[in-house]
Amino acid sequence: MVGSGRLGNKIVLQDVVNKTNKRAEMRKNCVLLKLTHPKSSAMLFPSGKVVCTGQFTEEGLKAAAQKVAQLLKHIDFHVSLSDFQLENVIGRADAGFRILVEELALRYPDVTTYEPELYPALVFRMAKPKVHILIFARYINASPSSRGPMHHVHASGKVVFTGSKETRHLRDACANISIILNEFRDMKAQVET
Missing domain, CATH: 3.30.310.10 (TATA-Binding Protein)
Structure with a gap:
């Protein structure tokens, strides 16, 4: 599943990389965060948009996005998660x-x-x-x-x-x-x- 939300403030990507002790990886136009609890990945964009993936339920995705907001607050960003929505459901079969x-x-x-x-x-x-x-x-x-x-x-x-x-x-x-x-x-x- 893929979900996205807004954090309510612009994000300085390099600050996230510098302050997260190698938990964040700079990409071309975003920062990739690997979360362990809940196990998921999140992309942070300068606009304050967050895109999460890696969970199997909408609740799990929202928990991942909330964890990102919590992490950013911990490193002194003024953010709060809003407008979270499911973007894409992916399934597989044999x-x-x-x-x-x-x-x-x-x-x-x-x-x-x-x-x-x-x-x-x-x-x-x-x-x-x-x-x-x-x-x-x-x-x-x-x-x-x-x-x-x-x-x-x-x-x-x-x-x-x-x-x-x-x-x-x-x-x-x-x-x-x-x-x-x-x-x-x-x-x-x-x-x-």
Whole structure:
């Protein structure tokens, strides 16, 4: 899950890095804080925005953001957390079988993007619920020599869901995509194993 909120004041990023005893790491346009309790990561921006990730509940994310505010108060920043909201819920699943991703992409060209040279997953853009589903692929070399051309691309069965602010949307998307993925189950792989 990813959540964000406002701290009510501008933040001098270098001051955070200097005063947190190596708990903060300067990035290009923010500071990355690693928290241990609750275990999470937080990005602090100069505007006073905080983005937290690494928790599995909205309450856990809010607790992480409150911990950041508490830490900043401890090092003399005048902040208070407000406007905290869930930004993105991310889920993962395993279909339990290999998937013929090239065939899936050919059957659903309007809602899929598959460019294995650029990204190792097929992206399936589900309309209802509005969720992006990443179906991860790996190359299987069907030629006798290891230097031969790649002939088949199968998905490992690993699936990631993203783009929603509600966990129920992920559950619905999982149920919907399961039906579709079953149509593209690699039956040959089942016989070989």
